[in-house]
Amino acid sequence: xxxxxxxxxxxxxxxxxxxxxxxxxxxxxxxxxxxxxxxxxxxxxxxxxxxxxxxxxxxxxxxxxxxxxxxxxxxxxxxxxxxxxxxxxxxxxxxxxxxxxxxxxxxxxxxxxxxxxxxxxxxxxxxxxxxxxxxxxxxxxxxxxxxxxxxxxxxxxxxxxxxxxxxxxxxxxxxxxxxxxxxxxxxxxxxxxxxxxxxxxxxxxxxxxxxxxxxxxxxxxxxxxxxxxxxxxxxxxxxxxxxxxxxxxxxxxxxxxxxxxxxxxxxxxxxxxxxxxxxxxxxx
Numbered sequence: 197x198x199x200x201x202x203x204x205x206x207x208x209x210x211x212x213x214x215x216x217x218x219x220x221x222x223x224x225x226x227x228x229x230x231x232x233x234x235x236x237x238x239x240x241x242x243x244x245x246x247x248x249x250x251x252x253x254x255x256x257x258x259x260x261x262x263x264x265x266x267x268x269x270x271x272x273x274x275x276x277x278x279x280x281x282x283x284x285x286x287x288x289x290x291x292x293x294x295x296x297x298x299x300x301x302x303x304x305x306x307x308x309x310x311x312x313x314x315x316x317x318x319x320x321x322x323x324x325x326x327x328x329x330x331x332x333x334x335x336x337x338x339x340x341x342x343x344x345x346x347x348x349x350x351x352x353x354x355x356x357x358x359x360x361x362x363x364x365x366x367x368x369x370x371x372x373x374x375x376x377x378x379x380x381x382x383x384x385x386x387x388x389x390x391x392x393x394x395x396x397x398x399x400x401x402x403x404x405x406x407x408x409x410x411x412x413x414x415x416x417x418x419x420x421x422x423x424x425x426x427x428x429x430x431x432x433x434x435x436x437x438x439x440x441x442x443x444x445x446x447x448x449x450x451x452x453x454x455x456x457x458x459x460x461x462x463x464x465x466x467x468x469x470x471x472x473x474x475x476x477x478x479x480x
Contacts, residue, residue: 205229208391208398211441213246218398226412229381229404237355243400244316267429268298276302279344282373287343290367293350294330297323304328311337339366346375352401361417374419374475377427378405383469384458385431385438394437395469410473419475426462431455431469
């Protein structure tokens with residue numbers, strides 16, 4: 197899709213690494229935003245080369261990072277409980293974009309057979325040190341290998357959306373489940389912070405989804421949307437980073453207030469800062 201086929205929505209800055217400006221364009225048909233210009237695949241890695249990119253490290257240097265890992269531990273336990281509720285017994289799971297492997301470690305402790313994919317070398321090394329070996333990509337896995345595939349805040353990063361969905365379909369067993377978590381650009385915190393909204397995270401986030409777009413994209417591929425769950429902690433984390441981008445300061449009280457307000461408004465609108473989407477493969 198080119199710029200003429202979409203509408204300009206917002207201009208955002210890469211606050212994490214380069215300071216470069218990017219524009220978001222609205223794809224009306226799919227009700228989603230697209231980051232342009234889209235970096236070449238060989239250039240994407242440089243946008244992740246920052247000690248502040250927390251999902252690729254286990255750093256606990258500041259109060260913010262320590263709090264992040266406390267919440268992360270709680271969230272992981274809930275994620276594992278969610279996947280366990282989808283089947284009578286643990287099966288084989290693939291986590292795409294596995295980071296430093298913590299989710300898979302918890303799943304393994306609950307008797308899941310775990311596999312993971314992570315393109316970032318530093319994150320893979322940290323996971324390997326914990327006893328969970330990750331692969332750089334999923335090409336080594338055979339078709340219909342996994343009972344569950346998860347992507348926790350990863351889909352928005354993939355360079356080729358169509359190819360990634362085709363790979364998921366190849367790997368997922370008939371009747372298997374796909375679980376995807378992504379930010380929601382229609383949440384109150386997104387509307388409030390506008391170009392400073394941390395979950396735009398350009399150009400690492402190439403796609404920006406709504407509930408309508410997630411349903412349309414995946415049901416077209418015979419993956420039926422069964423349930424949407426809110427990620428209520430995300431509004432606080434995203435608001436705190438957004439305050440930093442907007443004011444240069446970690447305004448904890450302000451961020452907590454916006455996070456609470458976003459969740460309150462979300463309880464009525466059903467538009468939370470992030471959502472978990474649970475799909476089931478209807479291919480027999």
